[in-house]
Structure formats: structure tokens, C-alpha cells
Amino acid sequence: MARFGQVLTAMVTPFDDAGALDLEGARTLAQWLVANGNDGLVIAGTTGESPTLTHSEQIDLIEAVVDAVDVPVIAGTGSNDTRAAIELTERASAVGATGILSVTPYYNRPSQLGLVNHFTAVAGSTDLPVMLYDIPGRTGRKVDSENLVALAQIDNVVALKDAAGNPGETARVIAETADDFEVYSGDDVLTLPLLAVGAVGVVGVATHWCGLETKAMVQAHAEGRTAEATAINQKLLASWDFETGDIAPNPIPSKAMLKVLGLPGGDCRAPMGPEPDHLADEARKLLSNLGRPGF
Numbered sequence: 062m063a064r065f066g067q068v069l070t071a072m073v074t075p076f077d078d079a080g081a082l083d084l085e086g087a088r089t090l091a092q093w094l095v096a097n098g099n100d101g102l103v104i105a106g107t108t109g110e111s112p113t114l115t116h117s118e119q120i121d122l123i124e125a126v127v128d129a130v131d132v133p134v135i136a137g138t139g140s141n142d143t144r145a146a147i148e149l150t151e152r153a154s155a156v157g158a159t160g161i162l163s164v165t166p167y168y169n170r171p172s173q174l175g176l177v178n179h180f181t182a183v184a185g186s187t188d189l190p191v192m193l194y195d196i197p198g199r200t201g202r203k204v205d206s207e208n209l210v211a212l213a214q215i216d217n218v219v220a221l222k223d224a225a226g227n228p229g230e231t232a233r234v235i236a237e238t239a240d241d242f243e244v245y246s247g248d249d250v251l252t253l254p255l256l257a258v259g260a261v262g263v264v265g266v267a268t269h270w271c272g273l274e275t276k277a278m279v280q281a282h283a284e285g286r287t288a289e290a291t292a293i294n295q296k297l298l299a300s301w302d303f304e305t306g307d308i309a310p311n312p313i314p315s316k317a318m319l320k321v322l323g324l325p326g327g328d329c330r331a332p333m334g335p336e337p338d339h340l341a342d343e344a345r346k347l348l349s350n351l352g353r354p355g356f
Contacts, residue, residue, distance in 0.1 A: 063243050064190065064219060065133045065160065066100020067262035067279045068272055071108040073312045073319065074122060076327035082118050086325025088129035093324060098272025101133035102126060103162055103222075103264050107199060108312045111137055113330040116149055124156040135192060135264075139164030143179045147186040160190040162222065167200040177208050184215050191217050196224035196247060206234050213238040222247040222264050223255060232258035249275075250301040253294045256282045267300040269315045270322065271351060296351075303347055309337050318344040321356075 072094065075086035091102055104126050105111045105119040114122070123136045136153035138161050140146040150161050163183045165176060184191045193212060197203040203225060204212075212218050213234075223231050224247030235244055235258060246252040246263040256262075256279065268275050278293035303318075305311035313333060317340035319326035328334055348356035 063245075063261035065135060065192075065243075065245075065262075067283075068099055068268055068276045069101040069103055069133070069135065069245070069262070069264045070094050070099050070268040070272060071103045071106045071264050071266055072126070073269065073315050073326055074105070074109040074114065075325040076330065078327065080328070080330055082114075082122065083325055083327060084121060084125040086327070087122055087125050090319070090325045091126045091129045094269065094272060095130050095132050098274075098276040099132070099268060100262075100276075101135060101159070102130065103135045104137060104158075106137035106139075106162055106164070106194075107196075108266055108315065109137060110312065110330055110333065111139070113333075116145070116152070119149065120152045120156055123153050123158055127157040127159075133159040135160045135162045137162045137164070138183070139166075139194065141166040141169050143182055146179070146183050150183055150186050150189075154187045154189050158189060160192060160219075161187055162192050162194050164194040164196065165200040165202055165204055167202075170200075170202045173205050173208055176202065176204055177212060180212050180218070181215065184212075184218050188217065190219040191215075192220040192222055192245070193218060194222040194224070194247065196222075198224070198226070206230055206237075209234050210237045213242045219243065220245060223260070224248045226251065228254045228258050231255055231260070235259035249304065250298070253278065253282065253290060256290075266311055266315060267297065267304045270318050270348065271297055271300050274351070299347055299350065303343060309340055313337075314340055314344070317341055318347075321345055321348065 075083040136158035138149035244260045246255040252263040281290040316326040321344040
């Protein structure tokens with residue numbers, strides 16, 4: 062079993078009708094996700110609208126979820142300011158997070174050496190295991206493979222959430238790192254291809270509603286039932302199409318889906334949104350096609 066489990070959800074952050082942080086809703090949603098296929102949760106990442114959360118809100122959210130579930134809780138503590146990332150990492154460590162998710166510094170696009178120094182400083186500020194997060198489509202900077210391999214030699218840098226969109230290059234990173242360094246898909250649609258080159262699981266978005274199916278796919282692949290894994294993958298393509306797009310970027314569709322399911326989520330904070338009118342109907346159709354009772 063992978064250190065943090067096979068299926069983790071990058072959980073949305075619930076807000077109330079006034080746009081305030083809904084901590085009770087976060088506890089309820091976290092417990093529901095664990096009951097529906099998730100081995101762990103990633104809190105206050107991009108899907109959790111971290112750009113719109115204050116540092117205090119992030120820590121309150123992490124603490125609330127840690128108290129609500131008994132699975133690994135990975136705390137998103139990324140920043141494009143190394144000092145801020147260190148501060149958040151120290152505070153998340155203090156409230157009981159299981160591990161740290163550290164995303165590539167965004168917008169200011171530091172050099173490769175700057176990236177290595179940033180991640181090294183963050184890892185050095187905690188005793189917790191650290192999962193690096195490489196997502197150049199959002200950050201504007203790809204971490205070079207040789208630097209990912211070098212960073213994996215730091216004792217508490219134990220995993221990579223890979224959303225770089227290049228399974229061939231990911232295969233190279235897996236081949237050149239130790240067996241206990243674990244790679245997770247950070248892009249639902251590429252989960253099966255990444256499993257094929259050695260990834261251990263996924264940090265998903267559509268896993269808000271198809272965690273059980275995703276878990277079945279990951280397990281089928283791990284047990285050599287490749288035809289079954291392929292069939293499940295095909296069944297889930299519509300969910301991955303739904304989870305984000307130009308008209309409704311992530312996490313707007315996930316929050317629309319949670320409303321349909323009667324779960325906490327609320328609306329996204331500005332500048333995300335507003336939710337397009339058609340999303341609720343699409344969510345119901347998607348659930349019906351997945352065979353959910355009542356849809």
C-alpha cells in the first residue's frame with residue numbers, strides 16, 4: 062500500500078451562503094469522501110481555492126479536517142513566497158497534518174536553482190513527509206526531471222503529485238528515484254497511463270463523486286486486471302470531461318456536483334464563478350450514467 066493510500070481527493074473548501082469558511086461543512090464533506098473510496102485527503106490546494114484563503118483560514122481548515130477523519134490529511138502549504146510557504150508548513154505541522162503538499166512557486170517563475178532551493182527550504186522546515194506538486198499549466202514553470210530526482214534524495218521528500226502531462230517523462234523520474242519515492246497522478250484523465258509507468262495512485266478532483274470507481278480502477282491495474290481497469294477508465298471519461306473546462310474551470314463543476322448530491326460546498330469565491338446554469342443538469346446526467354440511485 063502506498064504511503065498515503067491509492068486514492069486521495071484534492072478537497073474543495075466549503076463556504077456558507079455569505080462566502081465564509083464552513084468548517085462544519087468541511088468536516089462533513091471529509092467524512093463523506095472517506096466513506097466513498099478515499100484513502101486520504103489533500104486540503105487547501107488549488108481545488109480548495111487556496112488563492113482566496115487567508116493563512117489563518119487554511120490552518121483552521123486543515124485542523125478541522127484532521128480532527129474529523131482518521132486517514133492521511135495532506136496540507137497544501139504552497140506559496141510563491143518561500144518565507145510564506147515555510148510559515149504555512151510550520152503551522153500545518155503544528156495542527157496535526159499527516160504530510161505537506163508543496164506546489165511549484167507560481168507567477169514569478171523562478172529559475173531551476175530557485176525551485177530547488179525553495180523546495181529544499183520548505184522540506185527543511187518540517188519533519189513531516191513532503192509531496193512535491195508539479196503543475197506547469199498553472200504555475201508557469203516545469204520542474205526539470207533531473208531536479209525532481211535530486212529533490213527526491215531529501216529524506217522527507219517522499220512523493221510527487223504529477224500534473225505535467227508527460228507520462229514518458231514521469232516514467233524517467235520513477236526509474237531514476239528510489240523505490241520508496243511515490244508518484245501520484247495529479248490529472249484524473251492521465252491516471253491510468255501514469256499507473257502504467259509506475260505511479261501508485263491519484264490525487265483527484267472527480268473523486269469527489271467517483272472515488273469508489275477510481276479506487277476500483279487503481280486496484281484492478283495493481284492486480285493485473287488491465288482489461289477491467291481500461292473499462293473503468295472509459296466509464297470515467299465523462300467525469301473527467303466534466304470536472305473542468307474554459308466555461309467552468311475547476312473547482313466550479315465539483316461544487317455544482319456537491320450541491321446536486323446534497324453535500325457541503327457552496328459557491329466558489331471570486332474570481333471563480335459564477336456557476337453556469339447547465340452544470341446541475343449535467344451533474345445529474347453524469348450521476349445517472351454512473352448508476353447512482355435516484356438520478
